[in-house]
Amino acid sequence: MAPRARALSPAFHQASLPYQLEDSWQRSSSYGLTREDDAQPWVASSMLKDARAENGWINQLVAPMLARLRPELSSHPSIMVMSDASGLVLETYGNRDFLHKAQRYALAPGNLWGEPARGTNAIGTALALQRHCEVAGGEHFLSRNAGLFCSAAPIFRPDGRIAGVLDLSTPAQAPRHDAAALIRRAVCQIEHAWASSALGADRWLLSLHHDPQVLGSAQELVLIFEDNTLLGANKLAMDEFSLTANQFGALDIHTLFPGINLRAGETALKSSNRRHYYARQTLPARRFSARSIAHQQDENAREKEKALRIVNAGIALCITGETGCGKEHLARELHQRSQWRAGNFVAINCAALPEHLIESELFGYVAGAFTGASPKGYIGKCREADGGILFLDEIGDMPLALQTRLLRVLQEKKVTPLGANSTVEVNFALICATHQDLGARVNAGTFREDLLYRIQEFHLRIPPLREWLHVEGFIHKLWQELGAPNRGLTLCDEVVTTLARRPWPGNVRQLLSQLRVLMALAEDGDRITLADLPGEILPAQFAEPARHADEQQAIAEAQGNMSLAAKKLGISRSTLYRRLEKNKLMHS
Ligand SMILES: Nc1ncnc2c1ncn2[C@@H]1O[C@H](COP(=O)(O)OP(=O)(O)OP(=O)(O)O)[C@@H](O)[C@H]1O
Known part of the structure; x- marks a missing residue:
């Protein structure tokens, strides 16, 4: 037996996994998951709203492309799922009946499908592998997902970072045999549109291919330049020239194409890897392109x-x-x-x-x-x-x-x-x-x-936090980085707004400490409300006892049943007791 196979438990063998998924199963176990786990981690609607706002590219680039695919999608029981770079599902599109069924698998906006949350699955594993991945039926680590067939690929931004994952899911008993091709084609179109949209007042594009017929299609290689410096590329070009994100901003066009003379309008190029290409240059737009995604960066x-x-x-x-x-x-x-x-x-x-x-x-x-x-x-x-x-x-x-x-x-x-x-x-x-x-x-x-x-x-x-325009989004980012979603912890909108409006003389360090305190005091699954904030942070209008009115009202509505009251508030029973205790202390 190969040493690698010996390391796997019998349960892994039963699934007779493709090689790339064996590692993913190992990782799933190491996250503390078991095949029988039934938890379906998700984020609060406010966090979903923020994540959608931060991923405006989906509306601009993905939605139009999927609208074109609608006839192909609606004829089969299949859906497209779009997640962000952490595996948080932001949108789903496609066949209505299957969309409804997919909700049973929690393939719906707001759900977390990263590997740490759900073990081996196409979205999470494509993120872990940074490439296309297919997971069929029992190859899913969690038994509850064995009814699904999923094919997914990451979408790369022109700066080389992963922006999200596009997934096609069908029932396991009716997989789409063209799923991988469909996903690859869609991702390629999105990445091409994204790179092309980087054309701006000071950026120009070089499109290339061995076959002149391919120029102008989504299969062409696109390189983005400012003057002679390479700023980005679509994924096809990154693969072709073995480019990494770290090279963007540092690589000169003459290193890639020795002897290139663009002034002469060259259309046939030889690269440093000695390959020949047909090329087309798109020069800077004369006016600022409001639609340019590159210019939307803050x-x-x-x-x-x-x-x-x-x-x-x-x-x-x-x-x-x-x-x-x-x-x-x-x-x-x-x-x-x-x-x-x-x-x-x-x-x-x-x-x-x-x-x-x-x-x-x-x-x-x-x-x-x-x-x-x-x-x-x-x-x-x-x-x-x-x-x-x-x-x-x-x-x-x-x-x-x-x-x-x-x-x-x-x-x-x-x-x-x-x-x-x-x-x-x-x-x-x-x-x-x-x-x-x-x-x-x-x-x-x-x-x-x-x-x-x-x-x-x-x-x-670096401006102080009080001068930042988007502190709310930054608070969500820190909250995620601190691992709050893994514990099912969410911040309610009022808390985020209150924190964002603080002057924070200690800036990010002080804000981080405050978030760490909130996390340490919360029970798993809690929704942090204003009542959890220390008095000095609360806005004046929430001075006690009004800030505990929510708790009192929930207890009254639940007729004193503390478990029910806690459930209504979206917090654990112990958190409810802790809040009441805090209130009592403040009034004693
Ligand atoms: N953009 C950010 N994302 C996540 N964490 C951040 C960010 N900026 C700062 N931090 C965190 O905030 C804390 C303070 O940051 P850092 O030490 O870099 O600040 P500084 O300006 O160098 O402070 P000082 O002037 O006191 O040395 C650190 O824990 C750091 O990891």
Whole structure:
């Protein structure tokens, strides 16, 4: 027996799974699921509403394409299911009778179909594998889904990230044999339309194919450029040129197509992989395209993309913003997405280190360089960051004397460890962060002007939370990232609005702490209401005892039956008791 098969339990063998699904079953077990589980995790309608709002591309790109497929879909007992990138079902389309039956399987908006929620299933497993996946009948991990046949594929945004999953589901006893072809065709059309819509005031497109007849169809390869820099592509082009999301913003057209001369209107191209293509260029629209999805990204996202390009180009980035607004978080994200990700992300807090240690921390020292030094010497943060990113937090607090040495290192890209005679070459991208006004520090004479220009070749300010336009959506995102949906925890609309309106002087850090507290105090399945918020956060009109009116009313309506009252409120009995206890304490 192969070692891989030996690792599987007998129940796995009974299902005689295709190879790719064996791993998925293993993962399903590791999530703590059993085949008999009957839970159907879902999110509250407010969260569904927000998720739909965040995924406006579905209305623009998927709905028109599915409308064209309607005749094909309605003739069979089958439905199309559209989920977001977490497996949350946002829309279903297709045969009415089967739509109705599908609800029994919870294939309806608001349900979570990621693998952690429902084990092996086409949506969740396509997300896990990042490619097309088919799951038939008993291949589903949960026995309750054995009545389904599902074929699903992820949809890739032009920036290389997964946007969601398109799934075709039928009864297991009547599978559609053309399901895989139908899904692939639909996904290909969506990705093509998405990439094509990126054409904007400053972006142009290059469409390519080996076969000139294919140009202009959804099967063509589409590359998106700003000047000569590749910004994105449809998935077909990503596969053809082995492109990854990290290369977008960093790859030059001449690297992809050496010797290309677009001015000459070239229509036959040779790529760096020596393949020949027929090409068509679509030049920037003269006027701003309001329909361009790329332009719908909010200002923050656009700033982030700029910052990524800056970091990829090795230009020093300085991030400013109030405490807790996410400066280090952004720096780490940029590292993960940048061409420097193979190297280390080395963070040093210039305010937290004693002045006499910063120099040895940054530049290292040789053995015996000073009393108390490690006998082995120390390589120093600059060299640890070689090939990666050096993140200097609170740069505004760096002592003046050290600023001079840092400036030299940044100019010469060479480090001299303490006590050493020779220098060592280093190559890293520099990101600095500060909550201070560096210009004011320069005026006060406590920060070197030449260093400011060197570390702030590009400046990005993260606004404080109170200036953000879409805090509600961000709260939902954090709530999901904290794992609340796995516990069936939802936030009611009033809570989200109340939290979004707080001034949050501690910014994201403070908001996150508050969400963590709410999660820790909640019971699984709870819906968090205003009554769960601490007094100092509540708006004045909800001052007690009015804020507990909901509980009192539910208890009265349930004639004192606490289980029934809790059910009406969508909370557990223990949460109801806890709220009443809190109320009592506040009035004692
Ligand atoms: N966009 C975000 N998404 C999720 N979590 C975030 C985001 N931004 C910040 N955080 C989280 O908020 C907390 C504070 O962020 P971070 O440490 O990056 O802030 P900062 O601006 O560097 O703070 P300080 O100036 O105090 O050093 C961290 O736990 C971080 O993971």
